[in-house]
Amino acid sequence: MKSKFSLLIAISALALLALCAIQAYLISNTYELKKTAFFNETSNAVSEIANDRELDSLYDALIEVDLEDHLADYFNESITKRQVVERFYRNADTYNEQYMQRYEALQLQKELGYEVAYRQNLLSIVIIDYPNTDTIFPIKDNERERIFGQKFKTGISRSINYARTFDTNEFIDRRGDSISISSYDFEVRTTQEIQVPNWKSLVLKRMWVLIVGSIILFLFVIGLLYYSIKNLITQKKIAEVKTDFINNVTHELKTPLATLGIATKSLRNEAIKSNPDAFNNTLGIVERQNSRLQKLIDQVLTNSLSAEELQLNKEQVSDNVFFNNLLSDFEIATQHAHLTVLNKVYSPEVLLRIDRFHLTTALLNVLENAVKYGKDQVTVTVITRLVNRNYCIEISDNGMGVSPTDQKAIFDKFYRAGNSDIHNVKGLGLGLYFTHQIITAHGGTITLKSIENEGSTFTIKLPL
């Protein structure tokens, strides 16, 4: 049964883990899809902006007018490659302000709703003279690539477009002795890039329903599983406790019934009938067993009452009188040869508002246990004192004590400490449960401090 139960919990935990993994996989997949969709959407919007005629004309002016002039100078050997690049970037800077103004105005019209940084980078400038090529850019020790646009922050940027301009340019060739018209082919490659600083939170924002829904669903499933397993454990415990209880009741009823059987048989016996002492003695046994059976049945019946259902009949009672009566009745009823009861009830007298009958039952359960679970020489000490407007009753014994594990459950219904020695003592595990119910109904508390083989102290606090 136990292994079946552990298997069930293990399978449930595994299923939950699998569910968690599938959910994580689905969320990460959706995240990738949403990310791609987000960047496609942004790229398309920015591409549309960058294709604007005014922006194109600035680009054309930079490449097809300025750069071509610089390349002509380079051919005429009046400037170096590095100077071509420097001049190119200087021209780009003069156009950039106008370029950005137009770009930002267009971006505003698009109403994207989030910040997008844009730049256009130079990839290469190559002069082509088949089959030879002369690379003007990239050039050694040049870190700049941006032609137009904003400076990017550190972080991921994305290319959205590549552009290739191929052109043939005629120029006045001043090389050599004579002036002539020559031409050259050149190719310029550029790329457009975007950067969205907070793209992660934007993508996650688009997924919030899915994420929140998954978390709620997951928590719900965990809660459901936890509740089901907890319920199952409780049901199992109750079933075990009930079986124990039925065994105990059967055992408890058998003994007085067997004694009653023997006693009634004895009463038919002529020898006993003719001896009044023996007759009365046997009758006494019948009476005692009868009252024991009555008590057992009462205990079983009253255990179904909870603290709310207990009807208290409170009255004003003097503590001294109450305890004197209780303890002397207890001593007489117990008929234990080696019982010492130490009465240390608080003096001066305190008036308590209690249900005399129920509180007597509650305290008698504790006192009787001191004898039931005590050693040969039983000493019970009852101390009462006033602590912070609470009337404290301490009942200590020098008995076998209760283990720390048993202490936790000692006030539970049907609970009996799991020691085999203890099970030689009769009981249903209802006495302390009922005591606890009565004390709770009085608005009080009951606690136990115990050391095994040394003794136990029950502390009851009743509000005044």
Ligand code: ADP
């Ligand atoms: P019962 O005595 O009918 O078994 P109780 O509810 O009175 O039921 O007690 C529950 C269990 O607590 C007992 O079975 C016993 O193991 C343990 N117990 C109670 N009082 C004492 C005590 N004074 N010393 C040691 N064990 C005790």
